[in-house]
Amino acid sequence: MAYKMSISKILIVEDDIPTNRLFQFFLKSNFDGEIISAYDGYEAVEKCIEHQPELIFMDINMPYKDGITAIQEIRTSGYTNPIVVISSYSDSTKKKCYDAGADTVITKPIAREDFLGLVKKFNGNA
Numbered sequence: 001m002a003y004k005m006s007i008s009k010i011l012i013v014e015d016d017i018p019t020n021r022l023f024q025f026f027l028k029s030n031f032d033g034e035i036i037s038a039y040d041g042y043e044a045v046e047k048c049i050e051h052q053p054e055l056i057f058m059d060i061n062m063p064y065k066d067g068i069t070a071i072q073e074i075r076t077s078g079y080t081n082p083i084v085v086i087s088s089y090s091d092s093t094k095k096k097c098y099d100a101g102a103d104t105v106i107t108k109p110i111a112r113e114d115f116l117g118l119v120k121k122f123n124g125n126a
Contacts, residue, residue: 010031011053024041036051041066042070055119068100072101
């Protein structure tokens with residue numbers, strides 16, 4: 001089922017290139033807006049401030065700046081839109097994600113329909 005979404009920008013923050021491309025692939029035929037990619041937490045903060053996406057998908061274990069630190073900095077910058085963490089994590093890491101400002105924390109791997117369902121949910125169509 002294809003969801004045609006009205007969100008105009010989504011930021012995907014994932015250091016694993018095949019996973020980043022897979023998330024982009026999930027969106028391409030179901031999303032009319034701009035897909036922005038970042039490959040580490042440092043780049044995530046910069047791109048979030050520059051592009052102001054309506055939704056962010058964030059990994060946690062990344063080089064240069066981890067996702068938890070990036071989420072904290074993004075929230076400190078005034079960003080209020082949803083941040084969804086998609087990562088392998090422990091329960092203590094999950095709590096840290098929520099404490100940092102994540103709206104949802106999901107375990108990898110994630111199915112295509114579940115990924116698109118998250119976009120739909122935060123687009124107000126769920």
